[in-house]
Amino acid sequence: MTLAKAYAAFAANTPLGPYEVERRAVGPQDVQIEIAYCGICHSDLHQVRDEWKGAKFPMVPGHEIVGRVTAVGAEVKRFQVGDLAGVGCLVDSCRTCPSCQRNLEQFCQKGAAFTYNSTEMDRKTLTYGGYSSSVVVTEAFVLKVSPKLDLAATAPLLCAGITTYSPLRHWNTKKGDKVGVVGLGGLGHMAVKLAAAMGAEVTMLSTSKAKEEDARKLGAHHFGLTSDPVTFKKLAGQFDLIIDTISAPHDYNKYLGLLRIEGAMVLLGVPPEPTPVAAGSLIFGRKTLSGSLIGGIEETQEMLDFCAEHNIVSEIELIPVQQVNEAYERMLKNDVRYRFVLDMKTL
Missing domain, CATH: 3.40.50.720 (NAD(P)-binding Rossmann-like Domain)
Structure with a gap:
């Protein structure tokens, strides 16, 4: 288990601030990613303000995660240390229900594990998102990111x-x-x-x-x-x-x-x-x-590959993590073209 620097919401309608989260040790099927950039989604704002109810605090938002692999488990096959990788809105699902069998993990009938303000499939461990320095995710839910694309501008592809x-x-x-x-x-x-x-x-x-x-x-x-x-x-x-x-x-x-x-x-x-x-x-x-919601892991990888082929990324404004509260206020005023992305190196 390791400690990761993060930014968190501590209660509804209070500013986000510095925090530390515990990341699990890298298991046999896990990939550890040093997070370079994390996009800000409007749903982050809804969640930290508990507008959808069910918020769990402290909450570390962020499900538009890109970075570089720093460790892999013994059974990992698709990634090695140094690879670019991404994590979107999902970090696990039951993998056995009819939806998961159709590669529609977002509709997992046992309830998918979302990247933050959710629980792992053990239904006990709280998930913390990408407003942090690192994350550990099972390989099946980690996505390959092409080096052809601007990495910061790729982050919002994982949701938007x-x-x-x-x-x-x-x-x-x-x-x-x-x-x-x-x-x-x-x-x-x-x-x-x-x-x-x-x-x-x-x-x-x-x-x-x-x-x-x-x-x-x-x-x-x-x-x-x-x-x-x-x-x-x-x-x-x-x-x-x-x-x-x-x-x-x-x-x-x-x-x-x-x-x-x-x-x-x-x-x-x-x-x-x-x-x-x-x-x-x-x-x-x-x-x-x-x-329509998001997409399953297979379709999300297909999307990333399509974007690499056609040189498509999001239009972004890159900001230090310390400006996240200001960014939230600007989002409410539609004062961004068209996505904020946090530079996690500023942690």
Whole structure:
């Protein structure tokens, strides 16, 4: 067992500060990673403020982890000391239930072990995340990271990347498909990049005209100003797929009207209140409204390989860990383009 430097939340709505966590000794199937960078996800903010309830303190957030392998267990086969590696939202699952057998560990029917504010599969040991100097994770949940990519900008791929890649793959996005992306933030900017790399014709759908220039730089071919009612008439029946990344309340029915017959709209954002959906919005056109979480380990590795092939990383602002509380406040004001990443060397 070793001690790792970290930043932790000690109670809801209090600033994060320095802390030390105990990391387990490297077992036969374990990989130890010296963390170089950790992305800040909006869910980190929800968790440390206990907005989703069930927070366990002290809490070390962070599930967008990249770094270098410093030790491996005797039975580890895919990694050796010095390799680049990553850890996303999951650190273990039961591996035997029907979901795990389908490589959908995120839906483990016995409850996956998440990277922080969760428990290991023994249901006793609390997990601590990537706002720390090191982590020990079983090999099956460690991901290979290509040296072709900027390491700091790769970190958010472990959540924002897979969260948007998974529905694009599930709905078989291909060259010539028309894809709409609702909201240009941490998730939305990745959805634009990935859909464009898959060959889709991408339209950014935003309430802010100021987002158009960035959207086009990121790969969007078109822009729809959704604060203008005319946009919904102009784009009616246009899209094969809509990726909705917005967590603020908005009218799903209006966006369902933008789908072609048998088109699909996938929800990634979680508004605080339920949103009414009219049956007619789905029935007239046999349209699909669905949701998506992250992805399993196999799909996450596929995403990282795809990003390496197409030179895709997140747009980031790299900050020292001591600025994490300021970053949280800026996130609430949407004052980041498009993801904060902590430089863990500053610990």
